[in-house]
Amino acid sequence: VRTELSPSDLFASLDAAPLASASVAQVHAAVVRASxxxxxxxxxxxxxxxKVALKVQHEGVAPLMAADMVxxxxxxxxxxxxxxxxxxxxxxxxxxxxxxxxxxxxxxxAHNLRTVAHNLRSAGIPAV
Numbered sequence: 001v002r003t004e005l006s007p008s009d010l011f012a013s014l015d016a017a018p019l020a021s022a023s024v025a026q027v028h029a030a031v032v033r034a035s036x037x038x039x040x041x042x043x044x045x046x047x048x049x050x051k052v053a054l055k056v057q058h059e060g061v062a063p064l065m066a067a068d069m070v071x072x073x074x075x076x077x078x079x080x081x082x083x084x085x086x087x088x089x090x091x092x093x094x095x096x097x098x099x100x101x102x103x104x105x106x107x108x109x110a111h112n113l114r115t116v117a118h119n120l121r122s123a124g125i126p127a128v
Contacts, residue, residue: 010036012048019053024061024104030054055106062104069097 007014011030018026031049073093079086102108120126 009033011054014054018056023058024065025055025057025106028054028056055109057104057106065100065104069093069100073097 010032012033014030015028018028020027030052032052033049037050073090076086076089076093080090
């Protein structure tokens, strides 16, 4: 977080201990300062700001996953050459390679979450 953001400018608080952790990222509880929120979201803030779950990608995970994918595709292609019946593995890995790029793009994920939140509000469900 410190290498890409200025935490003290953006967050009134940021828990150092993660709430949860997985292979790609971990999630921390945080409070975004009201002054750091976009105008439309400032209205939802209370007190020091808006309580959020901050998803932080593990350092170095993206290039590691990309290198692993290159290796996996090479192995699948070798298997396909040895046994043509293994061809579907190449197709699956090549499709997953494209999805992996989107999976690691948290801006894309944030856009999708905003869309889901909007749709839920439209259905009468107040917040995500």
